[in-house]
Structures are given as C-alpha cells and as structure tokens.
Amino acid sequence: xxxxRNLGVIPVNRNVLYSLYGDLKRPDGKISELERKGLIxxxxxxxxxxxxxxxxxxxxSELVGNHLYGPSYISFESALSYHGLIPERVYSVMSACIxxxxxxxxxxxxxxxxxxxxxYFPAGINQVIINNTFAFLIASPEKALCDKIxxxxxxxxxxxxxxREYLEDDLRFEMSALDSFNTEIIEFCxxxxxxxxxxxxxxxxxxxxx
Numbered sequence: 001x002x003x004x005r006n007l008g009v010i011p012v013n014r015n016v017l018y019s020l021y022g023d024l025k026r027p028d029g030k031i032s033e034l035e036r037k038g039l040i041x042x043x044x045x046x047x048x049x050x051x052x053x054x055x056x057x058x059x060x061s062e063l064v065g066n067h068l069y070g071p072s073y074i075s076f077e078s079a080l081s082y083h084g085l086i087p088e089r090v091y092s093v094m095s096a097c098i099x100x101x102x103x104x105x106x107x108x109x110x111x112x113x114x115x116x117x118x119x120y121f122p123a124g125i126n127q128v129i130i131n132n133t134f135a136f137l138i139a140s141p142e143k144a145l146c147d148k149i150x151x152x153x154x155x156x157x158x159x160x161x162x163x164r165e166y167l168e169d170d171l172r173f174e175m176s177a178l179d180s181f182n183t184e185i186i187e188f189c190x191x192x193x194x195x196x197x198x199x200x201x202x203x204x205x206x207x208x209x210x
Contacts, residue, residue: 004039004054010134011049011067043068043106061109062128062136065093068104069113072097073125073137076114076151079144085174096121096139096147114151120192124185141177142185149202150195160208163201181206 003020014031017040021027031048034040040048047067049059062074062082076094080086092110098118104111124143129135139147148171149155157163167173183206190199 001039001054004034004050007050008055008133009049009057009059009063011043011047011064013046014048017048041107043108044104049108059108060130060134060136061093062138063130063134064106064108065095065111066136068106068111069095069097069099069102071099071121072113073139075139075144075147077148079139080141080148080171080173082138083141083144083177085141085145085177087172096151114147116147116151117193120189123188123192124182140182140185142181143189145173145202146186146189146193146199149198150189150193155195155198157198157201160201160204163198163205167205178206183207 007016017031018027021030024030031040035042035048039051039054041051042048043064049064052059062078065074065078066072072095074082074093075096077086077088077090078092078094081088081090092112094112094114096116097113098115098121099113101115102113124140124146125137126140127135128138138144149157155166157166168175183203186199186203186206190196190203193199
C-alpha cells in the first residue's frame with residue numbers, strides 16, 4: 001500500500017506501476033489484482049489513478065482531464081463554474097484541445113474535449129497548483145468565455161446589447177467579474193479564433209464597462 005500511496009493523486013501509466021512491482025514475477029497480475037480490489041482505477045487504456053481508499057485525498061477531475069487527453073486545458077462551462085462565474089453545476093469535465101474532439105466515460109465521470117484552432121490555443125491558460133503537490137491547466141475566465149462563445153453553433157451575437165443579454169439571461173454570468181477581465185486575451189482570441197463578430201461585441205462590452 002505504501003508504494004501506491006506515494007503516487008498520490010496524479011494519473012500514471014502502466015510503466016510507472018511496473019516500476020513499483022518490477023520485483024514480482026507477474027507484475028501484470030498484481031496490477032489486475034489492485035484494480036479488482038479497487039485500489040487503483042483505470043481511467044482508460046494504460047492510464048490509472050490511485051484510489052481514495054489508499055491516499056485518502058480527493059481526486060482532482062481537472063487533473064484527470066489534463067492527463068486523459070492532450071494537449072488540453074479545462075475550459076467552457078467547467079472553467080466558468082470553477083471560477084465561480086456561472087451558477088450551474090457542470091456534469092461533465094469540458095476541455096479545449098488541438099486534436100480531434102473526443103468524449104470519455106470513466107469511473108470518475110464524463111470528460112469531453114472540443115477542438116480549437118492551434119494558433120488560438122495557447123493564450124489565457126493558467127496553471128493552478130494544489131497544496132504544492134500537483135498542478136493542472138485551466139482557461140482563465142476570459143479564455144473560458146471566449147471558448148464558450150466561439151465553439152457553440154447556436155451562439156450568434158451581433159450587438160453589445162445582445163451580448164449582454166446572452167451573458168445575463170443564457171449563461172447567468174457573474175457580470176461584476178467583467179470589470180477585472182484582461183482585454184488583451186479577448187483581442188488575441190479575436191485575431192486567432194472564430195466568430196470574430198461575437199468576440200468583438202464582448203470586447204466592446206468590456207471597454208464600455210470600463
């Protein structure tokens with residue numbers, strides 16, 4: 001158990017588990033036994049996380065989301081909810097990625113990955129460090145909102161007024177947060193992303209508010 005406990009909550013591949021039990025004649029059998037006993041959880045093929053039964057820590061869905069498929073960062077409603085910008089509870093962990101979009105159903109919940117343009121991807125990504133033990137990547141509030149706007153087909157916004165209505169009525173967005181938004185991130189997204197018209201309305205709303 002101590003060998004597993006030292007891994008903490010960070011997802012690991014089979015090679016890492018082999019390194020823990022390489023002294024055994026049948027390390028594959030040991031890994032299967034650990035999974036059967038619920039001491040490790042298989043998230044997908046060749047990716048595991050140690051169970052809470054072992055380390056008694058909460059498993060970070062954001063950390064798992066980063067490891068499950070990448071390169072990626074937590075975004076969309078998941079990031080907006082994490083930052084306290086929308087009231088709704090989010091039932092799947094949503095991420096932006098540069099590969100093909102994917103969905104995973106795992107013992108730890110559902111994970112969804114939505115493709116964004118490669119040159120758009122890098123801006124507005126924050127690293128969150130938890131208890132000095134692990135870190136994950138998540139969209140800043142500005143980037144998460146841009147991701148939400150540009151990647152959903154039913155969002156068509158042609159004026160500042162309609163942008164405000166979308167934020168207030170559709171997303172139930174915490175409007176006071178706009179006062180601290182970094183407009184440079186919005187400008188970058190306008191240059192490199194999709195739905196320039198919609199993002200320009202968001203930028204105008206921010207500047208009008210300031």
